[in-house]
Amino acid sequence: MWGKIRTIYLSLMLLFTLPAHAQTWSEITENAQGQVVDFYLPAGSSDAINYLKWSASILHTRYQIVLRIHPVHDFNAVIQDLSAPLKTKADVLWLSGASFAHLRNNAMLYGPFVEQLPNWSYVDQSLPIEQDAALTTLGLEAPWGMGQLAYIYDSKRLYNPPQNYHELLSYARAFPGRIAYPSPKQFLGTQFLQALLIELTNNNPALQQPVNDADFAALTAPLWRYLDDLHPYLWRQGKVFPTSAAAMMKMLAQNKIDLIPTFNTNMLYDAQSKGHLPLSTKVYSMDRGALTVIHYLAIPSAAQAKEGALVTINFLLSPEAQSRKGMISVWGDLSILRSESLTGAVKHVSTYYPITAPDPSWAKALNEAWIKRYIPK
Known part of the structure; x- marks a missing residue:
C-alpha cells in the first residue's frame, strides 16, 4: 500500500518539474543558445574531465552554450546541497547508485526527459538502462556509459578459460596459486563478490531489494562456502589479495597468475597498445553474462539552464561524442549506443549480455562481512 502511495506521490511531483507547455526540439535548441550549463561530476578522472573540455568546445561552437565543468571531491555534499536554495547551482549531474536514489525519492530531478532527446534513438535498449540503484529511472536520467565485469587471459598460456565460477574453482584446485581476485576494499573486488x-x-x-529487507546470512551462505573452498588454492593461499586492477595486470604480464578481472574491456586494448600486455591476451565474460553498471546524466529540478542541459546531454549521447568517448586515447569509457551507430575502433569493442547489479546496499554489507571473515585483526 505504501509503495503505491509513494509511486502516486512521485508521479504528481514529476508533473511540477515539467515545463508549463511542451517545447519542440527546435525551440529547446533555440532557447539553449547563450545559456551557461554547470556540469558537476566526481573528481578523480582526468580523462573524463579532458573529454568534457572537448565537448564544451563543440557545444560552444554549435549551440553557443557555455559548459562549466565542476569536478568535486565530495560529490555527496553537492547532492545534499541541491536541497538547500542558493548553495549549489547545477544543471547537469553525473549520477549512479545512491545519489540517484536520494534525488529521485525526494522529487529533486527534472523530467522525464530522455525520450525528448533526438539521440535517444541510438541508445541500446537491451541494456539495463531503466534501473539505477534497483530503482526505475522513470526517464529522469539518461545513460552515458557503462562498466562490465569481464576477464583477461593470455591465450598462449590458458587455452580454455573458466566459463563460470564453478569452473573457476575447479581450475584453481587443478592449478594452485594461478588464480587471484582483488580485495573488496576497492571497486573491482566488490564487483567480483557481487x-x-x-x-x-x-x-x-532478493538481491534487488535493500539488504536489510533480506535474510543476509542465508543468502550469502553459498558465497562464504565457495570462498572458503577457493582461498587455499589462490595466489599466496588467499592470505594476501591484490589491491588494484593495475597490480593484477602486472601479475598477469609477469606470468604470476592466469586470469584477471576488469570492469572495462578497453583496459586490455590500452595495455596492449602500451606494450604492457602481449597481443595474445584476450577478454571474455562468464557464460551467463557480465555484471553491468550504467552511469547516467540527470538534470536537477532546480536547474536554471534546463534547455542548455537537454542540448548538452543530447550531444553527449550522439554517435560522434560516444565514439570519441570510447577511444582508449581519449577516455575508453564503454558506449551505451548500439554498435552500428558508432565509428572507428570503438565500434568493435566487446560488450556482453548484461546482468543487473544488486541493490547498492549489498556492496557495503558484503565488503564488511568479507573483511570480518578473511582479514585477521
Missing part, C-alpha cells in the same frame, strides 16, 4: 553471489544464488530476486 557477480559471484549472483551466480551462486541464481540471481535471487
